[in-house]
Amino acid sequence: MSYLMETNELSIAFGEQTVIDRVSLKLPKHRFTSIIGPNGAGKTTLFNLLSGQLRPSHGTITYQGQVITHLSPAARTRLGIGRSFQLTNLFSKLSVRENIRLAVQAAHGIRFQLFMSKAEQVAQTEEVDRLLELVLLTKKADVQASQLAHGEKRKLEIAMLIGLKPELLLLDEPTAGISLEEVPAVLQVIETIKQDKSTTILLIEHKMDMVKSLSDHMVVLFHGELLAEGTPQDVMKNELVQSAYLGGLYKDATAAGSS
Amino acid sequence: MIMMVRKAGSLQTRLFLVFFLSLAILPLIYDSRSLYILCTQIFIFAIFAMSYDLLLGYTGIVSFGHGMFFGIGAYSVAIFMKNFGATTGNFLFGILVAVVIAAIISYAIGMLSLRLKSHFYAMLTLAVSQLLFVVAEKWRSLTAGGDGFTFSVPDFIRDRFSFYYVCLLAMIVLFFVLRHFVQSPLGKVLKAIGQNEQRAEALGYQIINYKVIVSVVAGVIAAISGGLYAGMLRFVNTTVFSIEITLDALLMTMIGGIGTLFGSILGSGVVEIAHDGLTSLAKVHPIFERWIIFMGLLYIVVVLIFPSGITGSFNNWLEQRKKVRMQQKEIQMEEAGKKAG
Ligand SMILES: Nc1ncnc2c1ncn2[C@@H]1O[C@H](COP(=O)(O)OP(=O)(O)OP(=O)(O)O)[C@@H](O)[C@H]1O
Ligand SMILES: [Mg+2]
Numbered sequence: 001m002s003y004l005m006e007t008n009e010l011s012i013a014f015g016e017q018t019v020i021d022r023v024s025l026k027l028p029k030h031r032f033t034s035i036i037g038p039n040g041a042g043k044t045t046l047f048n049l050l051s052g053q054l055r056p057s058h059g060t061i062t063y064q065g066q067v068i069t070h071l072s073p074a075a076r077t078r079l080g081i082g083r084s085f086q087l088t089n090l091f092s093k094l095s096v097r098e099n100i101r102l103a104v105q106a107a108h109g110i111r112f113q114l115f116m117s118k119a120e121q122v123a124q125t126e127e128v129d130r131l132l133e134l135v136l137l138t139k140k141a142d143v144q145a146s147q148l149a150h151g152e153k154r155k156l157e158i159a160m161l162i163g164l165k166p167e168l169l170l171l172d173e174p175t176a177g178i179s180l181e182e183v184p185a186v187l188q189v190i191e192t193i194k195q196d197k198s199t200t201i202l203l204i205e206h207k208m209d210m211v212k213s214l215s216d217h218m219v220v221l222f223h224g225e226l227l228a229e230g231t232p233q234d235v236m237k238n239e240l241v242q243s244a245y246l247g248g249l250y251k252d253a254t255a256a257g258s259s
Numbered sequence: 260m261i262m263m264v265r266k267a268g269s270l271q272t273r274l275f276l277v278f279f280l281s282l283a284i285l286p287l288i289y290d291s292r293s294l295y296i297l298c299t300q301i302f303i304f305a306i307f308a309m310s311y312d313l314l315l316g317y318t319g320i321v322s323f324g325h326g327m328f329f330g331i332g333a334y335s336v337a338i339f340m341k342n343f344g345a346t347t348g349n350f351l352f353g354i355l356v357a358v359v360i361a362a363i364i365s366y367a368i369g370m371l372s373l374r375l376k377s378h379f380y381a382m383l384t385l386a387v388s389q390l391l392f393v394v395a396e397k398w399r400s401l402t403a404g405g406d407g408f409t410f411s412v413p414d415f416i417r418d419r420f421s422f423y424y425v426c427l428l429a430m431i432v433l434f435f436v437l438r439h440f441v442q443s444p445l446g447k448v449l450k451a452i453g454q455n456e457q458r459a460e461a462l463g464y465q466i467i468n469y470k471v472i473v474s475v476v477a478g479v480i481a482a483i484s485g486g487l488y489a490g491m492l493r494f495v496n497t498t499v500f501s502i503e504i505t506l507d508a509l510l511m512t513m514i515g516g517i518g519t520l521f522g523s524i525l526g527s528g529v530v531e532i533a534h535d536g537l538t539s540l541a542k543v544h545p546i547f548e549r550w551i552i553f554m555g556l557l558y559i560v561v562v563l564i565f566p567s568g569i570t571g572s573f574n575n576w577l578e579q580r581k582k583v584r585m586q587q588k589e590i591q592m593e594e595a596g597k598k599a600g
Contacts, residue, residue, distance in 0.1 A: 051461065072460070072465070073457075074460045074461075077462060085458075090455065091451050091455050091458060094450070102447065110444045112444075112445050112468070112472070116443070
């Protein structure tokens with residue numbers, strides 16, 4: 001199996017606290033990998049390292065055989081690594097359409113041009129319309145991003161990410177904070193991307209149930225360390241995981257059930 | 260939907276054209292030297308304020324020393340006129356040299372500071388502009404120090420009527436050029452950076468390149484306005500490098516509405532007319548000589564009542580109206596649906 005991205009002994013510390021501790025990961029190409037771990041396990045921090053928002057204090061990241069540890073976020077995006085943010089991160093005063101269009105423009109490599117051909121304009125508009133439809137935001141196209149409901153913002157974020165056409169998609173808790181009715185729509189969108197088979201997806205989630213069926217490969221992060229990895233079945237059976245992570249979750253579940 | 264946007268765009272363009280056309284007719288109706296001078300000054304500062312708006316309004320870059328480019332333009336034209344003679348060629352060459360110097364300095368400042376936290380650019384521009392102020396004071400053989408010097412200019416500049424049109428034309432052309440600039444793919448990225456730098460970078464746009472580009476464009480445009488200003492005054496001294504020039508631009512863009520370009524033109528009109536009015540009141544009471552105090556008060560009023568400036572408030576009002584209309588339409592459609600059902 002070939003790997004799209006690998007990390008080797010990746011670590012980062014904030015002051016005294018080591019948040020990511022010698023994590024060595026391999027992301028199989030064209031597969032769906034999910035990272036699960038409880039709150040504060042270091043999942044978002046790991047993403048920030050992969051996408052370049054943070055620099056590791058130790059270790060390397062390799063993407064398509066190239067060491068990218070020293071590259072800026074923008075350079076990594078242009079290599080094909082796209083990410084979403086756990087806390088919604090949009091151009092809040094621009095319209096929904098314009099938010100997506102900026103991603104599409106970036107994917108088309110239009111960066112410093114002062115003129116845009118009609119053909120390019122049409123191509124961008126069509127693509128934006130398609131993405132709007134995909135995430136069910138067509139009706140909100142001309143609304144300012146700041147005016148959207150939370151779930152809509154998440155969907156906009158996903159549309160922007162797809163518009164970027166990344167080879168590696170990093171999704172940070174795409175269903176966080178959205179209402180229960182909206183969750184299936186978002187999962188549906190993710191399922192659609194997955195079916196495309198040309199993208200490699202890495203998704204963060206702290207509820208294992210959410211991604212069990214989506215994932216080809218699962219990684220458990222606990223206190224910044226890689227606790228276990230394998231197929232979802234293997235991981236669920238793993239005793240370490242059961243005691244450290246699932247144990248807590250089951251307790252939550254029974255507590256929720258009895259109340 | 261696209262149709263609607265295009266229609267709104269052309270309506271806006273038509274409004275601009277009507278506005279500019281009335282400015283073009285104005286001197287034909289009123290034959291007043293002082294009006295020509297006032298308007299010429301408004302046009303020149305409108306150009307300067309538009310250049311500041313590129314930085315502040317679109318890209319979110321704060322500069323405390325933007326006036327230095329204005330000063331470079333003014334001194335460059337003045338020195339060429341004085342030393343090489345009052346010809347049109349020398350005037351244009353003076354502006355060209357100013358543009359080149361402004362481009363080099365803004366590029367250097369941008370490369371040095373725009374990678375860092377935003378206040379570095381603000382402080383570095385302030386420092387360099389103060390440095391230029393001192394150079395202009397000390398290099399007496401070239402600048403005659405703080406006293407400054409007068410010089411003669413070609414007839415089309417000395418004539419208030421024709422220079423009115425020169426400056427009006429420069430303002431209109433630069434307005435449309437800059438409008439194209441901010442609406443181009445590059446300009447849209449500038450706006451995105453102004454909104455959310457981190458997100459723009461995550462889309463693969465290299466922030467520093469865009470910031471340096473806009474810093475250079477703004478510097479160059481400011482230099483042109485400074486050149487025109489020297490032509491109008493036929494005199495230059497170190498006040499063109501003073502901090503007040505930058506504050507004027509800040510005031511004008513804030514009052515007119517940042518991030519709109521057209522707001523800079525309105526802002527320049529308001530500030531210059533108010534300045535003019537207050538200065539003439541100085542005969543009544545000397546307090547009016549301190550016109551900057553009143554400008555400060557005006558500024559506070561604007562920030563409190565119209566935080567998005569004249570143009571911004573107008574746009575908000577339009578938005579609001581559109582929203583209400585859409586809602587009405589929806590209600591109508593619903594009612595029609597009920598009837599049909
Ligand atoms: N910039 C920072 N400076 C200091 N500490 C940080 C920083 N970023 C994260 N941390 C700490 O690192 C730990 C891991 O945070 P992180 O956001 O990666 O967790 P997470 O697994 O994404 O959690 P969640 O499920 O809540 O999103 C936390 O204890 C957090 O306080
Ligand atoms: Mg997180």
